[in-house]
Amino acid sequence: METKQTNVAIFGTGELGIDALRRYRFQSNMNIVTFPDNNKEKQGSSIQGIPVQSPEVVSAADLDQIIIASGAHRAISLQLIQLGFNSDNFTVATTRADHTSPEQIASLIRNLFQHQTPLASLVCSASSLNTEPEAYQFTRELEQDGIEKP
Secondary structure (H helix, E strand, O other): OOOOOEEEEEEOOOHHHHHHHHHHOOOOOEEEEEEEOOOOOOOOOEEOOEEEEOHHHOOHHHOOEEEEOOOOHHHHHHHHHHOOOOHHHEEEOOOHHHOOOHHHHHHHHHHHHHHOOOHHHOOOOHHHHOOHHHHHHHHHHHHHOOOOOO
């Protein structure tokens, strides 16, 4: 039996929107179809092939879920409701501060190798290591501690 694709919009093209795209894009049941955004300068562009559109032109009938990736999520929720979207389909993306920091991940992995902690106990957010400089720094810290890269 085939899993139904969920058509999703990520409202917001800032850091939270890009972070949400990284987290949800490759989930097998999610189809990210658009980035609604109120910034007229961004409308008409695309992010990784996904169009950025005015919220007014996005059809509620075509979407199963809207991920609101903005600190202004309350105002955006009201705007979407006024445009005819059902608030039951809204999800507010967490802030980047809610994610495990690279330092916390490095510490968890150090403990994993030093104390031979079961791998299942290492739970972290992969999106915390979403940029090359952070990943490079993370690798350097492990090497400085004499720990081989996982």
